[in-house]
Every structure is written in C-alpha cells, then in structure tokens.
Amino acid sequence: MSVFTPGQRWISDGEAELGLGTILNCDQRSVTVLFAASQETRTYSVRQAPLTRVAFGSGDRIAAAEGWHLIVDDIEEVDGLLVYRGETDTGEPAELPEARIADGMQFNQARDRLLTGQIDRNDWFDLRFRTLHHHHRTEQNPALGLAGPKIDLIPHQLYIADEVSRRHAPRVLLADEVGLGKTIEAGLVLHRLLLSGRAERALILVPDNLTHQWLVELLRRFALEVTLLDEQQSQAHGEANPFESGQLILASQQWLFANPHRQAQATACDWDLLIVDEAHHLDWTPSASGPGYACVERLAGRIPGLLLVTATPEQMGLESHFARLRLLDPDRYHDLSRFRLEEAGYVQVAAAIDALDRLPDDNEATDIVAAEIDDADSQALLATLSDPESADTQRDKARRQLREHLLDRHGTGRVMFRNSRRHVGGFPERHLHATRLELPSAYRRLLHTFLHGDDALDELLVDTGLDYPDVLLYLEATYRALGDDPRHAEPWWQIDPRVTWLLELLTGAGRDKLLVITHDRDTAVDLAEALRVLGGVFAPVFHEGMSLVERDRAAAAFADEEYGSQLMVCSEIGSEGRNFQFCRHLVMFDLPQHPDQLEQRIGRLDRIGQHHAIEIHVPVFAASPMEQLLRWYRQGMDAFSAPHGVGSSLYDAFGDALADAFLDAESLDEIIVETRALFETRLAERDAGRNRLLELNACRPDRAEAVIAAIRELDDDPALKRYLDQALDIFGVDSQDLDEGLMHLRAGPHMLDGLPGLAKGEEGFTATSSRQRALVRDDVQHLSWEHPLVREMMGRILDGAMGNTALALLNHPSIPAGRLMVELVFRTYCPAPRRLHVNRFLPPTAIRVLLDESGANLSSRVSFTGLAKNLRKVKKAVARDLIKSRHDQLRELLTQGEGEAERELPTIIEVAQQRMRAELDDELTRLKALARHNPAVRDDEVQALQDERAALDAAIDGTRLRLDAVRVIVTVDDSTKR
Numbered sequence: 001m002s003v004f005t006p007g008q009r010w011i012s013d014g015e016a017e018l019g020l021g022t023i024l025n026c027d028q029r030s031v032t033v034l035f036a037a038s039q040e041t042r043t044y045s046v047r048q049a050p051l052t053r054v055a056f057g058s059g060d061r062i063a064a065a066e067g068w069h070l071i072v073d074d075i076e077e078v079d080g081l082l083v084y085r086g087e088t089d090t091g092e093p094a095e096l097p098e099a100r101i102a103d104g105m106q107f108n109q110a111r112d113r114l115l116t117g118q119i120d121r122n123d124w125f126d127l128r129f130r131t132l133h134h135h136h137r138t139e140q141n142p143a144l145g146l147a148g149p150k151i152d153l154i155p156h157q158l159y160i161a162d163e164v165s166r167r168h169a170p171r172v173l174l175a176d177e178v179g180l181g182k183t184i185e186a187g188l189v190l191h192r193l194l195l196s197g198r199a200e201r202a203l204i205l206v207p208d209n210l211t212h213q214w215l216v217e218l219l220r221r222f223a224l225e226v227t228l229l230d231e232q233q234s235q236a237h238g239e240a241n242p243f244e245s246g247q248l249i250l251a252s253q254q255w256l257f258a259n260p261h262r263q264a265q266a267t268a269c270d271w272d273l274l275i276v277d278e279a280h281h282l283d284w285t286p287s288a289s290g291p292g293y294a295c296v297e298r299l300a301g302r303i304p305g306l307l308l309v310t311a312t313p314e315q316m317g318l319e320s321h322f323a324r325l326r327l328l329d330p331d332r333y334h335d336l337s338r339f340r341l342e343e344a345g346y347v348q349v350a351a352a353i354d355a356l357d358r359l360p361d362d363n364e365a366t367d368i369v370a371a372e373i374d375d376a377d378s379q380a381l382l383a384t385l386s387d388p389e390s391a392d393t394q395r396d397k398a399r400r401q402l403r404e405h406l407l408d409r410h411g412t413g414r415v416m417f418r419n420s421r422r423h424v425g426g427f428p429e430r431h432l433h434a435t436r437l438e439l440p441s442a443y444r445r446l447l448h449t450f451l452h453g454d455d456a457l458d459e460l461l462v463d464t465g466l467d468y469p470d471v472l473l474y475l476e477a478t479y480r481a482l483g484d485d486p487r488h489a490e491p492w493w494q495i496d497p498r499v500t501w502l503l504e505l506l507t508g509a510g511r512d513k514l515l516v517i518t519h520d521r522d523t524a525v526d527l528a529e530a531l532r533v534l535g536g537v538f539a540p541v542f543h544e545g546m547s548l549v550e551r552d553r554a555a556a557a558f559a560d561e562e563y564g565s566q567l568m569v570c571s572e573i574g575s576e577g578r579n580f581q582f583c584r585h586l587v588m589f590d591l592p593q594h595p596d597q598l599e600q601r602i603g604r605l606d607r608i609g610q611h612h613a614i615e616i617h618v619p620v621f622a623a624s625p626m627e628q629l630l631r632w633y634r635q636g637m638d639a640f641s642a643p644h645g646v647g648s649s650l651y652d653a654f655g656d657a658l659a660d661a662f663l664d665a666e667s668l669d670e671i672i673v674e675t676r677a678l679f680e681t682r683l684a685e686r687d688a689g690r691n692r693l694l695e696l697n698a699c700r701p702d703r704a705e706a707v708i709a710a711i712r713e714l715d716d717d718p719a720l721k722r723y724l725d726q727a728l729d730i731f732g733v734d735s736q737d738l739d740e741g742l743m744h745l746r747a748g749p750h751m752l753d754g755l756p757g758l759a760k761g762e763e764g765f766t767a768t769s770s771r772q773r774a775l776v777r778d779d780v781q782h783l784s785w786e787h788p789l790v791r792e793m794m795g796r797i798l799d800g801a802m803g804n805t806a807l808a809l810l811n812h813p814s815i816p817a818g819r820l821m822v823e824l825v826f827r828t829y830c831p832a833p834r835r836l837h838v839n840r841f842l843p844p845t846a847i848r849v850l851l852d853e854s855g856a857n858l859s860s861r862v863s864f865t866g867l868a869k870n871l872r873k874v875k876k877a878v879a880r881d882l883i884k885s886r887h888d889q890l891r892e893l894l895t896q897g898e899g900e901a902e903r904e905l906p907t908i909i910e911v912a913q914q915r916m917r918a919e920l921d922d923e924l925t926r927l928k929a930l931a932r933h934n935p936a937v938r939d940d941e942v943q944a945l946q947d948e949r950a951a952l953d954a955a956i957d958g959t960r961l962r963l964d965a966v967r968v969i970v971t972v973d974d975s976t977k978r
C-alpha cells in the first residue's frame with residue numbers, strides 16, 4: 001500500500017491525460033487527488049489507488065509551474081515531499097519543491113519503462129500504434145456517436161440527432177408523430193453526447209409502464225447500461241443518495257413525482273442531461289402546475305440539457321404546450337399571447353420559402369421573400385437568385401442557402417422538432433372496420449335514465465362515481481358500477497354483444513394477432529376473463545395497475561411469434577408508448593374522447609417497422625353516444641385515415657359541446673359540421689404556417705444524407721475487422737467465425753479481466769459488423785468502432801502502458817549485425833476538460849520517428865508496416881540485457897527523437913486550430929445571425945459557444961508531446977540466437 005502525503009505529485013495509471021495530480025488529502029481509507037490541468041478531482045481507495053508517484057532522477061528536466069525548467073542534480077525528501085535541486089536552462093542554480101511542478105507536465109512512462117527494462121510484447125506495440133491511428137481517424141469522423149447504435153439509418157432521425165447533439169446543452173422538444181422514433185432520437189442524442197464527453201450523467205424519466213422498454217432499448221440498440229431506480233432499490237442505498245448510484249439513471253415518473261424526498265435527492269445531483277418521455281402528461285395551467293410539471297421544472301432549472309419527448313404536445317391544450325416550451329427556455333417563453341402572435345407570423349415565412357422555387361421568373365415571389373429578410377447576406381443571395389443572368393448552379397446554391405436562412409432565422413426549429421408521416425413517407429394504410437351492434441336492453445335502460453333529466457343524471461353520477469360523459473360512453477363501466485342493482489346480477493360481459501363479436505373476429509383472423517384497447521382498466525381485466533370463460537381464449541392483460549414485471553411478462557407473452565397469445569387486452573394509458581408493430585389488427589373496444597388519444601392507440605401498431613396495412617376494428621352500439629363519438633371522429637376530422645396533428649385544437653373547441661350533445665343527436669349534426677369546417681381551416685393553416693415550418697425544419701435532407709454517408713463510411717471500414725482480429729487475440733478473447741458474417745465472442749482462459757459482455761465461464765455474445773444482419777436478430781450485437789468492447793480495448797491501450805515498450809530483431813542483408821535503431825511514437829497530449837470534446841479537432845495524434853544509431857532520421861524512408869513485417873520477437877531476458885548494455889546510447893536517441901518530433905508539433909497545432917476556428921466561427925456567425933431574428937436562440941448559447949471557442953483555442957495551444965511508445969530494434973544476422 002502506498003503512503004500518501006498532501007502536496008505530493010502522482011499520476012493516474014489509467015488516465016494519464018489528466019496530467020499531474022496533487023494529493024489534496026488522505027485518510028486511512030481514501031485519497032483525494034486534484035488534477036488541476038484538466039480541472040478534475042478524483043477520490044480513490046487507498047488500497048487500490050491506480051496511481052504512480054512522480055519522482056524524477058538526476059539529469060531529468062522538470063517544468064516548473066512558472067514556466068522555467070530545472071535540470072535535476074540532487075533530490076531531498078522533507079516531510080514526505082521531494083525537493084529537487086539543480087540548474088535552470090540558463091545555468092542558474094535553482095530549487096523546485098514538487099508542489100510547484102507544472103500541472104501540465106507529463107510523466108514519461110514509456111521512457112522510464114524502457115530504461116528500467118520493462119519490455120512488452122512486440123505485437124502489443126504494433127497494436128498500440130494501430131490503435132492510436134484508428135482512434136485518431138474515428139474520433140474526427142462527423143458521425144461519431146451515431147454510427148454504433150443498432151438502428152436503421154432513417155434520415156429524419158439522424159438529422160435531428162445530429163443537429164441537437166451539436167448544440168451546447170441542447171434543450172429541445174422531440175415531438176415527431178406517434179411511432180416515428182422519438183425514443184431512438186433521444187437515445188442517439190444521449191449516445192453521442194456520452195461518447196464525445198459532452199455529457200457524463202443523465203436522468204431519464206419515463207412513465208412507469210415504459211421503464212423496461214427504455215431499459216431494453218438503450219441496452220440492445222445503444223449498448224448503454226442504465227440503472228433502473230425504484231423505491232426498493234433506493235432504500236437499499238440507506239442514507240446515501242440513490243441517484244448517485246450510476247451515471248445513467250432511469251426512473252419512473254409516477255414514482256418520482258409522488259415522492260418529494262426522492263425528488264430532493266435527484267435535484268441535489270449533478271446531471272448533464274434530463275430526458276422526459278411522454279411529456280404531454282406534465283400539465284400546467286396559469287393557476288396551478290401538476291406535480292409532474294413542478295418536479296420537472298425544478299430539475300430543468302438546474303440541468304443544462306433537456307429533452308422533452310411527446311408525440312402529442314398539445315394534448316393537454318395549448319397552454320400546457322406553451323408551459324412545456326417554457327421548461328426548455330423560460331426567458332423566451334414567458335408570454336402566451338406573444339407566442340400566439342409569433343405563430344401567426346410563420347405563415348409569411350412559409351410562403352417565402354415556397355416562393356423561392358418560383359424565382360427568378362416571378363417578380364411577386366421576389367417581393368414575398370424580400371419582405372421577410374433584412375440581413376445583407378440574405379439580400380445578396382436573393383439578388384443572385386432573382387437575377388436571370390446567374391448560372392443555374394449559382395442559383396441553386398443561393399436558393400438552398402436562403403432557404404436555410406429563412407428556416408433558421410425565422411422558423412421554429414430551434415426548440416421543437418416534429419416529423420409527420422406525411423413527409424417522412426412509406427407508412428402503411430389504415431382501414432377502419434366499424435361494426436354496428438344491437439344495444440343490449442340493460443344498456444338501453446341506462447341510457448333511458450339519462451334522458452329523464454339532470455336530476456336522474458346527477459344521481460347516476462353519484463351512484464356510479466363516474467365522470468360525465470364517461471358514464472354515457474362506457475356503458476359496461478356504468479353497468480358494473482351499479483352492481484348492487486339486482487338487475488345487474490350477471491357480469492356485463494354476459495350481456496354485452498361486443499364480447500361474442502370479438503370472439504368471432506378472432507376466429508376470422510386466422511393466425512394474425514389482435515391488440516385490443518379499452519378505455520377502462522377494469523373493463524380490460526373483465527374482458528380477458530370473459531374471453532377465457534366464453535371462448536376458452538387466453539389473453540394477457542396490460543394495464544397501469546399491474547406491476548412492471550407483470551406488464552412486461554404480458555407483453556412478452558403477446559410478442560412471442562411462435563408460442564405467444566393471439567391477442568392482448570390493454571387499457572388506454574397502460575399501453576402508451578409501447579411497441580406492438582408486429583401486430584396489424586387493432587380492436588378499439590370503445591373509443592377515447594380525445595383525438596390525440598385515438599392517435600396514440602393507433603400509434604401502437606402504426607410505427608416504424610410495421611409492414612402491413614393496419615386494420616382498425618371498432619364495435620359500436622346502434623344509436624348510442626359512442627356511435628355519435630365515432631361519427632364526430634369520422635365525419636368531423638377523418639381521424640382514422642392518417643394523423644393530421646390538429647385533433648387537439650378541435651377537441652379544445654368542441655370537446656365540451658360534444659359531451660353535451662351526446663344526448664341530443666340534432667345538435668350533434670351541427671357540431672360535426674362546425675368541426676369539419678374548423679378542421680379544414682386548421683389543415684390549411686397547418687400547411688401554410690407553423691406546421692409547414694416545423695415540417696421543413698424537422699429534416700433537412702442534405703444534412704441527413706451527409707450524416708448517413710459518414711455512418712456508412714464507418715460501417716464499411718475494412719480496417720475494423722483487421723483491427724478486431726488483432727486486438728481480440730491480444731486481449732485473450734476467443735472469437736469464432738459463424739455463417740453470414742457473424743462471429744461469436746467468448747472469454748478465453750487468459751482473457752484480460754473486465755471486458756464488457758465477456759466473463760470467464762460465460763456464454764459471451766454473437767456480433768456482426770453488418771448493420772443489416774444485426775438488425776434482423778435481437779440477440780446479435782452490432783460491432784462497430786463504437787461498440788463498448790472495442791472502445792474498452794482501445795481505451796485500455798491508450799490510457800495504460802500496454803505495449804508502450806518493445807524490442808525486436810531485424811535481419812537485413814545490407815545492415816551489419818549489432819546495430820541499434822529506435823522507433824519512437826510520440827503522441828499529442830492536450831489536457832482539457834472532457835466537455836470541450838477537444839478530440840473533434842485534435843484527437844491524440846501519433847508522430848513516428850525512426851532513428852538509426854547514428855541519429856539519422858529514417859521515418860520517411862521506412863514505413864511502420866514495412867518495418868513491422870520484417871521484425872522478429874525476442875525473449876524478454878535477452879531484451880532486458882540488450883537494453884542494459886545500450887542504456888546511454890538509448891537515452892541520447894530518445895532525447896534526439898524528442899527534438900525531431902517537436903519540429904512537427906507546431907503544424908499539428910496550427911491545423912487543429914484552423915479546423916476548430918473554421919467550424920466554431922461558422923457556427924458562431926450562424927448563431928449570432930439567428931439570435932438577431934429568432935428569439936428561440938438563448939443568449940447563454942451564444943455566450944457558451946464563445947467561451948468554448950476561447951477555451952479550445954487555449955487548450956489546443958497548450959498541446960504538448962509525450963513519448964507514447966518506443967521500440968528498440970537490433971539488427972542481427974541469421975545465426976543470432978533468439
């Protein structure tokens with residue numbers, strides 16, 4: 001066990017890039033180290049601290065914090081701290097206590113290991129060099145973080161993920177229509193932020209019934225392991241804050257929203273990103289916020305990144321929608337009436353975008369566009385576009401750019417992304433099969449009671465405990481609630497013809513599966529019982545009253561292709577967000593009252609991955625309120641044909657009147673006519689204004705295609721297979737090639753411990769680098785440069801000392817035996833906080849220097865690969881003796897190599913700085929131009945980008961080189977013993 005004293009300098013074995021650490025304090029159990037260069041503090045267990053004491057020897061040159069250097073002559077230890085004495089570069093005598101050594105100083109591991117005879121295998125050295133090379137390449141790929149997930153490359157999702165994850169602390173509403181992949185988009189954003197170091201901790205809040213689906217989706221598709229937290233788990237942490245138990249915490253909204261103590265704990269943690277699924281449930285009115293809204297508001301006030309996810313943002317009304325936007329940006333969304341006004345202005349912007357296509361021939365179109373722009377750059381583009389003399393290519397480019405300007409500067413796309421089926425395309429048709437059934441006498445009697453006037457109705461509401469108009473619509477629930485009535489002795493399902501109708505439908509469906517949704521959870525339970533008793537059919541039930549495990553078991557029993565049940569009965573809310581696209585028949589046992597809920601129901605089946613037309617079966621009782629509701633949906637808004645996104649405003653306008661009209665068929669006709677009129681108006685508005693802009697913003701095909709092309713480049717990279725073969729072999733992973741490009745990986749007997757997904761004695765996993773093959777099988781992982789196993793292996797090599805020294809023999813006809821060469825690999829080293837993601841511009845970069853013993857630089861004449869294939873390994877003991885005997889010569893060559901490499905550093909820094917400036921300056925110009933027009937750009941975004949640029953500039957400027965690895969090569973003739 002090491003003895004630590006505050007003030008001593010140590011480096012991390014695993015994270016050398018943190019720079020020199022200073023011991024802050026130490027007790028019997030733990031030691032805390034400050035890595036000032038990277039602004040990180042780490043606490044380790046004293047017993048197993050992965051730290052190495054930095055102790056220099058005579059002749060070493062040390063950088064002092066003030067910028068000067070000391071050549072060490074003598075070392076003294078005072079109270080556990082070292083004091084170095086020697087001379088400065090200018091020959092002045094000087095003293096340097098270790099506390100004053102520069103934080104950015106590197107401890108040259110490779111050099112020290114070599115000179116102390118710690119020699120690694122030759123193939124490890126090879127792998128190290130190749131790892132640096134591939135890491136350098138892949139870190140700069142613009143698709144980093146989007147290429148690994150096991151998903152189909154769907155343009156609108158990748159556009160959103162790319163656009164959102166580029167932003168500083170993104171705060172957006174992901175509001176694609178039901179089933180278009182919002183969970184995937186949120187997962188992609190999270191994955192990229194994590195991989196690039198821009199986020200480390202995320203809290204994901206989802207409805208109770210979706211926790212497992214998220215858990216599985218994040219693991220299977222994104223290889224992200226999240227901690228699912230509930231009350232039981234939290235209690236197991238005793239006094240400790242359970243939200244600190246993982247980097248990625250997934251929790252149920254119902255649990256957290258109802259529990260102030262846990263909320264306080266969650267709020268007390270540092271998070272980078274908060275994701276809230278099905279965010280339309282966060283309700284708010286000017287007079288009161290729901291508990292969910294209040295909780296998310298508190299968290300959102302402290303967490304920099306926020307993704308709100310909902311398919312039906314306006315389901316709880318425009319006010320609630322506005323309030324959710326306010327969670328994203330409270331400065332921007334503080335005035336509802338102004339917000340409404342702005343929305344009206346989008347019509348002109350959309351018209352201007354459409355007018356671009358009519359230029360240059362249409363003068364009126366020029367005026368329409370001119371009225372919307374006032375920047376010099378946009379005006380210049382318009383001039384080019386309107387000029388009949390401009391070349392076609394020039395005009396096309398100007399049109400594209402102007403379109404971007406209009407969308408960016410005047411549109412809605414900074415905070416909200418909404419794709420619809422209409423423009424994504426490729427979705428199945430929907431067929432409605434409405435069946436009219438005879439009203440059973442018991443239900444007819446109930447309806448008669450309602451007609452007896454308000455008093456009878458009030459009485460019924462009290463007796464049943466139901467709300468109005470539920471009491472009219474869900475007659476089986478009303479019947480059940482009046483169970484004390486002797487006329488209701490039979491269970492409702494004995495008298496309700498929908499049950500036998502359903503059994504017949506099932507028989508006619510052959511082997512097809514049916515998803516049945518009912519409004520009421522007790523109805524769902526009863527119905528499953530009825531199917532069993534009356535038809536001998538087993539149907540799992542799925543509702544919000546069941547535990548998570550029970551729900552997942554039910555869904556699995558339904559999903560299983562071979563042995564699964566043919567139908568499942570769900571309650572309304574219980575099934576929200578679930579994936580049932582393997583099924584194409586939807587039975588709406590009754591209808592919900594809100595059009596968004598109707599869309600949510602259909603969305604269970606009409607999702608990405610649905611390959612058939614969707615058959616929607618609705619049984620209604622003749623002349624019942626439910627039949628009127630069906631008419632309103634069909635005739636008022638074509639609710640079953642395709643989502644149109646305006647249902648919510650129709651409900652706001654007519655919901656109350658409709659409820660009143662259930663008992664009055666004539667007024668219903670009027671309501672339907674008025675609904676239809678408003679529907680048409682809203683559709684026209686949608687197409688003209690905000691929704692048109694939302695649509696245009698939600699996917700910019702050029703950018704989506706560029707991202708896809710970058711992903712494909714990584715997908716098709718032949719180097720991955722070669723690299724994997726070598727790395728797996730060295731790490732001791734057994735790999736077996738299977739058919740169709742699949743491979744099975746399993747821990748070999750000597751595998752290095754702790755590789756993800758592999759443990760000795762266990763099965764291992766099957767994987768493929770083919771995206772398509774991985775997608776068709778749940779049990780097959782997608783192998784890519786972003787796969788956790790590949791990243792772990794690369795990380796271990798780059799962060800550790802593995803393979804950073806080697807010695808090999810070279811038999812070359814023209815070089816006499818006994819000559820020495822050194823192959824030095826230097827690596828750029830740029831201490832900077834992870835959140836800056838400096839690697840995008842300057843990933844660790846290798847500089848290779850090959851020197852012969854006279855000091856001649858052979859690097860450009862002899863390539864790494866050319867040399868490597870002629871080298872022979874040598875026994876470790878022989879290697880050690882060779883090193884010992886050439887100690888002084890090696891020291892000199894190492895120092896000379898350093899000089900050679902240093903000469904290349906300024907160019908590397910300059911190129912990186914140019915790349916950084918080009919990209920960030922562009923982004924800054926865009927953001928500033930945007931901010932002038934579009935209040936959706938937050939001030940802190942512009943400031944953050946400016947700060948980021950300055951910090952990156954300084955960090956890149958401070959880039960140093962360190963010797964990463966060294967291979968000594970000794971020439972031999974054939975007779976030399978190995």
Ligand SMILES: Nc1ncnc2c1ncn2[C@@H]1O[C@H](COP(=O)(O)OP(=O)(O)OP(=O)(O)O)[C@@H](O)[C@H]1O
Pocket residue numbers: 150151152153154157176177178179180181182183184185310311576577578579603604607608609
């Ligand atoms: N790119 C993709 N590749 C493969 N499968 C996908 C992709 N995008 C979506 N899916 C699948 O389509 C289904 C719908 O996606 P997802 O759950 O993300 O949609 P959603 O918009 O969140 O739905 P909802 O509105 O119901 O919450 C899921 O089963 C998902 O796994």
